[in-house]
Amino acid sequence: MTYFADVAALARKDILLELRSRDTLPAMLLFVVSALVVFHFSLPSDASAAASTGLLWIALLFTALLGLGRAFAAEREQRVLDGLVLAPCDRSAIWLAKCLGVLVFLGVAEAVALPAYALFFEPVGWELVAAVVLADLGLAAVGTLLAAMAAASRARELLLPLLFLPLVIPVVVGGVGATVVDDPARYLGFLALYDLIFAILSWASFEYVVAE
């Protein structure tokens, strides 16, 4: 169980860093709120429910992207990532901890966004909440790996969206589907499948991304 102790130590540090510097969460909140405000202004009052759900998913996706872009910012200064890579813990623990951190940020952003959405647009059903939770898992899993990749490159900020968007199109499909269609179970199942496949892949391949 030292694995989980390692993950806990690393995740604790991420939360501490965010509390200390408040870099990421405010930007995510700002973005998601202003996205909803913009949509509120631009959607006519008679727009279909499906249209506003689609917009919500877009807002959530880009918010996640914003958060992921900063996920490894603290590690890039002073080469801390090398320090972590040298520690005897399994490298995948670094991935898992960062994932948990991203999930917490996403959760907080959505805890603001979903009520705001309910206020501006329409009530939030259980299937939306379930879909958002499942989508978060996938986004965080894939996103953390890709953020580590982008951090190792020269054009990091520009690269992440390019690496990220094509990979998460299935998540958008599943998420929108689960909220728009009458029978959400299939879509939720699909999201869960996506999470499983890509979480395992990311977990297994993180080692190669951070170490030579």
Place this chain on the structure above:
Amino acid sequence: MTYFADVAALARKDILLELRSRDTLPAMLLFVVSALVVFHFSLPSDASAAASTGLLWIALLFTALLGLGRAFAAEREQRVLDGLVLAPCDRSAIWLAKCLGVLVFLGVAEAVALPAYALFFEPVGWELVAAVVLADLGLAAVGTLLAAMAAASRARELLLPLLFLPLVIPVVVGGVGATVVDDPARYLGFLALYDLIFAILSWASFEYVVAE
């Protein structure tokens, strides 16, 4: 006229940095196409034109946040900003050059995004272009100042995002207004006024942000 020579030298360096990662333009193109595919999957076929305008503005806001987030990334490493501050040029030249850099970045992004938008969604009117240009000016002016605050760690307490939100939402509302409403002149005038006020404010106050 050494003022403008300084600005040119600084802006040239920003372009050079951008060219160093060489792939800015292709990256923008790819990003726009990926974003369009995501939009395709999240918007139902009956979504209104206004909804797609909202999407366009959100994409632009995201791009601006992305651009501003990395505006001073190069300067933060190795304390280069201090190096620039020590140079004999007027400090506001640093702001102006960075602003121009951000504007070029935004301009390139929009030169890709607007035609794509016109192709996939609906024609782009002159008022949309005017609104985008005016909004860009405001976003770049304010954003550069705030990004510098975030980068110069001694101004850390002045939190970028908390300021950015109230400062930028008017721009977005003005921009959406100009494209959605029948009579855009009022909104465009508002945007121009905003640009004027905040450009002057930012230009004058930059010195205090980067030097003690």
Place this chain on the structure above:
Amino acid sequence: MSLRNNRAVVLAAAASVLLVAGLALALFWAPEDADQGFSQRIFYVHVPIALTAYACFGWGAWKALRLLWTREPRYDLESYTAVHMGVIFGILTLVTGSIWAKISWGVWWTWSERQLTLFLVLFLFYCAYFMLRFSVEPGPRRANLSAVYALFGVALIPVSFLAIRLAENFIHPVVFTRDGPQMSGSMFVVFCVCLAAMLGLFASLYTNELAGKRLDARLRELREALE
């Protein structure tokens, strides 16, 4: 060395023979399609190219897996070359497909065909692969990153396929319906020859490009040794 060279020559010869044969068969021997007429013959080019593109991506991912497994640097070049070929065949698919679409549907592009959308997603994905490669300094790190991303690609293909099937339920209804591959026997033979030709073309291009790149590297080393 000479053995390798021989193999490349044989491959190239086989590919060109098959290519000529396939084209000739497609143009002159295959029966005319009942409702699409002559333009349907592009099918014999378009579909084999598309399938070859998938084969390239799969081969690239296999080499990527080998790289991560054995950490032998040569697999990096092999994986990259395969993906590179895949993207070239992908562009050809897009071009031939678009021409066909223009002829038979009257539009260059439509969102309503699942294969097209899937292909676009994959195409974007592999463009990002190139971006990634070009913005990391050459070396073991870049090899690892590219390999991991190439592996994600083959996982993405089935998942996206599933996603796009699911999406058809709530996005646009399918406008153009097609009945599956109901080919007559002779059509199928021609198709198989064309597919073999395309795969042969891939194999030949792949070995050639690899040999060229290896030669480049050798040359650089020799030049350095001389200095």
Place this chain on the structure above:
Amino acid sequence: MISARGLGRRFGSKRVLRDLDLEVRSGELLLVTGPNGSGKSTLLALMAGLLAPTEGEIEVDLPRGRIGYLAHEALVYKELTALENLDLYGRLYHVPERRETIGALLERFGLWESRHQRVGSFSRGMQQRLALCRVLLHGPELLLLDEPYSGLDASARTLVDDVLAESGGSRTLVVASHEPEHVRPLATQALALA
């Protein structure tokens, strides 16, 4: 402990190390010298496992957790305090009696007073001291020290001297330095890169 055969590393087309053979046995002290840009840091990063060789091979028969690697940078979070950084590393390395060990180290390297200060606001010498604490924290059997004296004042230099002296025999050391006078008396092997 460390053995390299035909070791080489290139960055892009630039060849930094080439055809290096090396054998460091347990308890030895290897002094690495050479002009700027000769590849000392690259060699140490190869030994630490942060870089992979592009030619030849290098083997270090110790698990990661028993190695301590001091780089040019401190490898600590700027936004965390000294204590928080060491605590994190202590947890990751499963240091027994973490609190006490960290406290003793901070005391020894003169950082106890500053333990609650953000590392980003440390002076250069303080950052180097903290980096030394980080490296020694888990009592590594192999120490890779890249310019350990840099930025340190006279009193901290003697601390490093002590670390080198007390390791004598019990711990394997590889030290890269531009001030070899301090290290040479203790070195059992010397490697001059060019």
Place this chain on the structure above:
Amino acid sequence: MISARGLGRRFGSKRVLRDLDLEVRSGELLLVTGPNGSGKSTLLALMAGLLAPTEGEIEVDLPRGRIGYLAHEALVYKELTALENLDLYGRLYHVPERRETIGALLERFGLWESRHQRVGSFSRGMQQRLALCRVLLHGPELLLLDEPYSGLDASARTLVDDVLAESGGSRTLVVASHEPEHVRPLATQALALA
């Protein structure tokens, strides 16, 4: 050239410098020593105008453009090459005959071969050499050098010695260092912080 009266600086509640009086005349060389964290870098940043005093005052009667400030970091863009960095600074400082000056400096500090290399991939000593080029580029009348020797190999150290020696009298110098032996013979004043 530099005069300080009752100079003090605090960071938050932490007092780093207090009640410092100082007078450096044109052509002098002031050597600043002191243990880690004693405020040497803070003092030099105050002189450069990067920090403002929280108590007392400091005056440097030279415009910004005539001062050269060498910090712990190189103050150059990692993603640009050595040449591009110097070119930028040359333009900002309006250096006459930019090309030739830069070429001569790079040659002198042994970076001519690496002029087209990304600074981010420079070794530590190469970065320090580049920082020295940057500082000397505009022929400043006042040089503030914060640990100029750090990270340099033996040959580059003598280059710095030369810079100090040739400035004698014509240029005002403030040098903070942990290796005062090199500087002391030339120093006209010494300040030991505690």
